[in-house]
Amino acid sequence: MKEDLDQSTRNRIMQMLKTSGELTAKELTDQLGITGMAVRRHISNLERDDLIESTTIRLPMGRPAAVYRLTARADDYFPKKYHTVALDLLTELEDEAGESMVNLLFERRKATLLKRYETKMAGKELDAKVAALSDIQNENGYMATWEQDSEDEFRLTEYNCPISQVAGKYKQACACELKLFESLLGAEVTRSDCLASGDRKCVYHIRKQ
Structure with a gap:
């Protein structure tokens, strides 16, 4: 009390x-x-x-x-509702210019993030890249952890998704994030769990190519 x-x-x-x-x-x-x-x-x-x-x-x-x-x-x-504004803007964009323009917007976001973070991956082995990616995601509020499952396999888990409301409606957000991880890590990346789809976490499985 x-x-x-x-x-x-x-x-x-x-x-x-x-x-x-x-x-x-x-x-x-x-x-x-x-x-x-x-x-x-x-x-x-x-x-x-x-x-x-x-x-x-x-x-x-x-x-x-x-x-x-x-x-x-x-x-x-204090509470913020940025996702509401983002969803409204994306809906307006889709109504005005079509789904292809929404897809282009997410692709450009992926390209921007890749350019922003790729220097943090330069010259690193895959385990160090996964660790760096986990740090990046934590800085952005994803509550990320990572672990090594075998010599060539790693797992990245995110317990929070700051854009889950957007990703719940626009699956392009999740698809672009997956492609971004593949580009940053230079590895094969698959996702088994997704917060935007109702799971308790996002789980990425990373394998050396």
């Missing part, structure tokens, strides 16, 4: 700073209706998590006071 209450207060502080821009500890205390000590504890935890930051200002009367604001990292705390 206490943990739920703490989380609720933490959420309220974040929402208040989002709408107000900056607030002092006293202003937070007055609006929340809890003790100053409790507010300071929440502030300390939010600063520790790099969700809020402070600067000191001089007040017309009394001692200087710290004012708190959200950090850039806190922006990820």
Whole structure:
């Protein structure tokens, strides 16, 4: 119960700073209706998590006071619906120019990502390439892990798909990702599980060519 209450207060502080821009500890205390000590504890935890930051200002009367604001990292705390915008734009594009244009768009995205990441694969053996690909996917929010199944076979598993809503409607997204992995790794890549198709994870099986 206490943990739920703490989380609720933490959420309220974040929402208040989002709408107000900056607030002092006293202003937070007055609006929340809890003790100053409790507010300071929440502030300390939010600063520790790099969700809020402070600067000191001089007040017309009394001692200087710290004012708190959200950090850039806190922006990820609030819900986003980028997939809705992406789906709307893709639907508009398909209605206006046809499916071939959607296919071209995904192919261009694959080419862009290949150009962006191929230097990270240069000169590496396949195991090092798989490790680098796992790091790339983790940086992009895919919660990826990898392991070696045999001398010539590897497995890359992704437990999250940031574009699953888009991929659920436009299978080109998954097809282009598979081709991208093949190009980056210089290997044969197959997929046995897919989040966009309702599985619990995406599983890629990688074999030396």
